[in-house]
Amino acid sequence: MAYRYNRLDKDNAVVLLVDHQAGLLSLVRDFTPDEFKNNVLALADIAKFFNLPTILTTSFENGPNGPIVPELKALFPDAPYIPRPGQINAWDNADFVDAVKATGRKQLIIAGVVTDVCVAFPTLSALEEGFDVFVVTDASGTFNPVVRDAALDRMSQAGAQLMNWFSVGCELHRDWRNDIEGFGGILGGHLPAYANLIQSYSQKS
Amino acid sequence: MAYRYNRLDKDNAVVLLVDHQAGLLSLVRDFTPDEFKNNVLALADIAKFFNLPTILTTSFENGPNGPIVPELKALFPDAPYIPRPGQINAWDNADFVDAVKATGRKQLIIAGVVTDVCVAFPTLSALEEGFDVFVVTDASGTFNPVVRDAALDRMSQAGAQLMNWFSVGCELHRDWRNDIEGFGGILGGHLPAYANLIQSYSQKS
Amino acid sequence: MAYRYNRLDKDNAVVLLVDHQAGLLSLVRDFTPDEFKNNVLALADIAKFFNLPTILTTSFENGPNGPIVPELKALFPDAPYIPRPGQINAWDNADFVDAVKATGRKQLIIAGVVTDVCVAFPTLSALEEGFDVFVVTDASGTFNPVVRDAALDRMSQAGAQLMNWFSVGCELHRDWRNDIEGFGGILGGHLPAYANLIQSYSQKS
Amino acid sequence: MAYRYNRLDKDNAVVLLVDHQAGLLSLVRDFTPDEFKNNVLALADIAKFFNLPTILTTSFENGPNGPIVPELKALFPDAPYIPRPGQINAWDNADFVDAVKATGRKQLIIAGVVTDVCVAFPTLSALEEGFDVFVVTDASGTFNPVVRDAALDRMSQAGAQLMNWFSVGCELHRDWRNDIEGFGGILGGHLPAYANLIQSYSQKS
Amino acid sequence: MAYRYNRLDKDNAVVLLVDHQAGLLSLVRDFTPDEFKNNVLALADIAKFFNLPTILTTSFENGPNGPIVPELKALFPDAPYIPRPGQINAWDNADFVDAVKATGRKQLIIAGVVTDVCVAFPTLSALEEGFDVFVVTDASGTFNPVVRDAALDRMSQAGAQLMNWFSVGCELHRDWRNDIEGFGGILGGHLPAYANLIQSYSQKS
Amino acid sequence: MAYRYNRLDKDNAVVLLVDHQAGLLSLVRDFTPDEFKNNVLALADIAKFFNLPTILTTSFENGPNGPIVPELKALFPDAPYIPRPGQINAWDNADFVDAVKATGRKQLIIAGVVTDVCVAFPTLSALEEGFDVFVVTDASGTFNPVVRDAALDRMSQAGAQLMNWFSVGCELHRDWRNDIEGFGGILGGHLPAYANLIQSYSQKS
Amino acid sequence: MAYRYNRLDKDNAVVLLVDHQAGLLSLVRDFTPDEFKNNVLALADIAKFFNLPTILTTSFENGPNGPIVPELKALFPDAPYIPRPGQINAWDNADFVDAVKATGRKQLIIAGVVTDVCVAFPTLSALEEGFDVFVVTDASGTFNPVVRDAALDRMSQAGAQLMNWFSVGCELHRDWRNDIEGFGGILGGHLPAYANLIQSYSQKS
């Protein structure tokens, strides 16, 4: 059976940011806090840059899980924002699913905290409904690498594609000429090593 | 072929705890003792919380393998308890298989020591008989990560789903509103970082 | 110049627990949460077992740093408890120093969060005043191993002795015959591998 | 399509030890020398214990690759021994394939140095010819974990089962009662932690 | 369905070296610089040794990404060299695809920087067009192991074979007797441990 | 001989930032780029917050070493800025030493790239001249941990104190009441885990 | 003050093996079981080879700590063997100290389980009495590297020299010509990589 490259398309993709909340973030131990913060905001900037519809959801944000990280709320002031009253799997929340379906898009780019629950559960549910799911592994965090690896295996075996924020951005952008300055700015802002290259280059120009 | 999300269901799941014995635990080196003890007891508390039928089995517990850890025996005083006279694969023991089948349930949540034998063998046997198997990777331990990874790959390729105690609990619970206090108590008891969130939150309330 | 073994003496030692607060604990990344919680409570149990005077102190516990972990408060209900109004170095707080000096003891066993500040600063201050300081490295946590190693080097070079909760307990106990059951109970309660040895041994007795 | 548990059977398995040569062993860096030596000899002892037909082969043993490790030669003095004149893939050597086929067995238990070549190539060739292949990952070594992981993925995707010497022994043995002393002796000889359990147990008996 | 061993064939393979540029190399953090440089040049030497058609391509080499590493340019002075004007996925560049197809070969050996983009994207595109793709994991680099693992999983699930430069060389060479000196020279030049074996051996001859 | 706690004093300290240049930063491999950038900027913010005299110096910034990172230049527009014409050890440059001495301060807080050269050499020179040197280990980077550890040992044995940006800030601040908002802002800006605590706390207030 | 090289002398050294007991060994997690067993037996073989007086001691060997490992007992059938009735620090046991002093030797080579207690305590006591102490770090084990590093720092700061079994053997042997075969045999028996060198060499001779 021939393989088909299911490739991210900026006209068919939606970004789902699940439970990046101040309290829950203290559970994330498979990335350092600096790295993880950077990865999540990089993904958010990519969503913004490509004008992808973006959906935010949280779990019990008035309790110990804490509020959504303020940078995300600020970046997407008009995005659908679904504070779930109790459902652990965001896909069990009708408002969330409706918001996804209202976009008319089939490619779901998902990240969240924790990987094995808040990312894995809606991923598996969406796959069952025929969506294409792209898991942003480095913008999703959990307790430790053993837990992460099990969760990623579960999603991969179910048909999800494992990616990272950088490859998501590149697969959406396709060609630097679409906007060199804009895309370079995102890389420079979230990849210090790339910012150094740009700076050294600029110095000589 | 469409993917079907085979989701844990508290009315269809049974927990199998295989060979968590005092002697065998000294072989476990892919987790620290503190972590592993916590993970096993967390899984046990989840089984208890959801009233899942639970089956305990041991191998040669009067020999060097040693007795089952007392906390497990104490938590499940009335559970089927099958000390196997010699079978390495618990599924080769008719009493064990009968106990599983007597529950009438099709979803097996399994953990044990060591992962590559006491978990892998009955997992593969049960898959062959058509059961759905969910391996709790962080409540199963073995000699080192190389051995663990090989064993998990073998089981995953055969169709088992790889999970961890936290995601098992969340997939069973489905909605916090089913019992906020109870479920939060389990998390607080086994996730020190979550206990800290609860404590900080309570202080302010 | 001859070396003198400055050995912990249960009649001359006092335990200082500095800033083990629910919020600050989320900063600790050089131990897993399970390990660290266990290490701190093990040290606390040792302080209790040997009836060592114990002093608790916190920093801004009504703010984001959060309250002291409840187990510590519960274990030492009558201990001096100094919530510092602002001093970062506990030794800059006169009440804290007075509490230490009131014990009349010269050997300070110290642990806290974070190692490089809440442990290092009072350690250096106390060394300057001629106290003997024993740093419990595994009951003290901080951001990452690079930070920890720098902090431990700073304290060691200043004359502090680096220890861990287990060696603190053993150096205080000196002889198992002083209380076999009691001391074994602490080890069994905080070292799962030792608990397994006890259980296997008991089975055969 | 139903899963079938392809289980090792001591009447249908043959062991292939490929290129465990003194020179080539210096290339192995994904295990420490102590661990790797122990793992290889443990697998050899298992082959002996179950009287499995065992085939040895080497590559250029008069050159820099060096002679086969003497313990293996001594353990299997009458085993087919095929020094290959040049073929890198042992399955390209007719004598080797003939030796395998002469056993009439279908389950190949394979280990060698290096994993990505001396193990992977004959594994893939044998799978193509319809054999069942069980790769002993911890008795196979190579340059580093990145290389190992790629090689194991390649073999697993082709249908090989990834195992380790301990699980191979247990899957062949099936039931301790078949020979408690003999099998325990192998474990005690190659698992120091298990030897300790036996010794502690014996002391009390 | 029977497995077919899709084996590298020096008459059917082409090597694609994608974006090994001086600037981009500073992004590679999943290998040390010494290791990575050695791995890339080893793969290049293998391409040369077997006279495999080799295609070089770069992205924006006049900008911060920097020029292709000079050793590669020097080794393949007459190879097709496609500086892409903007396409991120080399397969989106018609010249590149034409160069590949002009070789008439079906087995693509690919390596590049970064793994998750410059290797993964053309790999998936080529698989879709029916090419066989062999990814050289240790001559491809990226930001960190989490990103690498996700990218390798994506490619493996799509049907690519994961290899390393050493196994590529060995699978192409098939038999040492085809050229002992030549092939040994490549190994000695890129595997210091093998060079040591050769030297020790030569001393004694 | 009594130990004296040589404690950072905001009226006696000067900050030396040595060779944080765009090119040289690509050599730093003992921290991830995200972490290292954050650590350097945190130290810079601390220098600013306490109005510490700060001296910048670079080595060959018009060559491959590249320009100073722009954030540092922007933060300290009026600081002494000494581009060294060739001296590797900044202390061999009279302008640099003069700038240090002109501050009249005796406590040098130093960080730079690479640790073993740009930090170690001026540290040892300054110690010889009787200055007190505080090395900010996590704002200094180099090739790998083996190199770092050797360099830190050399400096520590010579009498330098090993610290990190957080402990430098806390030792200078002494008491939260000196400026709660200001100091909390620095922590929130550079410690994502602390920012989360603040956010969760604020939500409840 | 001039440095004096305090060098191991086979006529002035005694070996102390402290608490290498079957139960306690299950606590050792800073080495793999294979490595640790090999290291301890290598040290024992060195003691034997140089006819060094050797003293064995155990703690509560009839309890959970378990019996001394049988290989040590067998190697030194006539050595002083002091089962301590309760003293944790072997130096608190008069029989042990008497046995040490009876040798008339001043250089103590010590190893044991666990490093932070059974090695550190008698090391510090012996240093106080003017003995020279050489700690065999790789034949001493404990809970984890954090604990080990603290214990080694404590002993090093007190004046002990940190060594490993290989350097102990070499410092005692001084010159290969004293017994090439004998010393080579020990290395070959405990260093698989060295055994391979010998084998490759012998093949060519």
Add this chain to the structure above:
Amino acid sequence: MAYRYNRLDKDNAVVLLVDHQAGLLSLVRDFTPDEFKNNVLALADIAKFFNLPTILTTSFENGPNGPIVPELKALFPDAPYIPRPGQINAWDNADFVDAVKATGRKQLIIAGVVTDVCVAFPTLSALEEGFDVFVVTDASGTFNPVVRDAALDRMSQAGAQLMNWFSVGCELHRDWRNDIEGFGGILGGHLPAYANLIQSYSQKS
């Protein structure tokens, strides 16, 4: 007591390369083979560049230890070359010590295999005789990091300075203007990341 910066001086330094032999190199496991080869040759190139007197010595090079690595022999054809007939500590060989003393230099830059023996023993002997010793930690290799750390601590406590090849080169060079091209060439040849900087820079010039 004032600290004196004992700084490498190209007119007072001599380089000692001890036992970098083809066989012994297979024992080195605390560096990858690629890294270690590069480090040793970088140090050799530095010795050459500064025309430092260099002394080579080997142990039993006609036996399993193997011949000196050919690159070193080729780089220093006229250097004193002392094949020791049996002495393990090179300082026990009169020819070696005479060669050192004949240089009239007091600063010894030493590297070798293995760190804990071939480097540590002559280092301690030379320190006792009043030489200044600079240990090149990354051009010295041994069995594992635990052994290395113990050996480095032993030497550091005795007064040796721990360095690495890069800092040795920089401390000798003092000022880039002494020879920009020459020194840059060494860095470019042994630091791939620095070579990339040079190449990117040159492109723009």
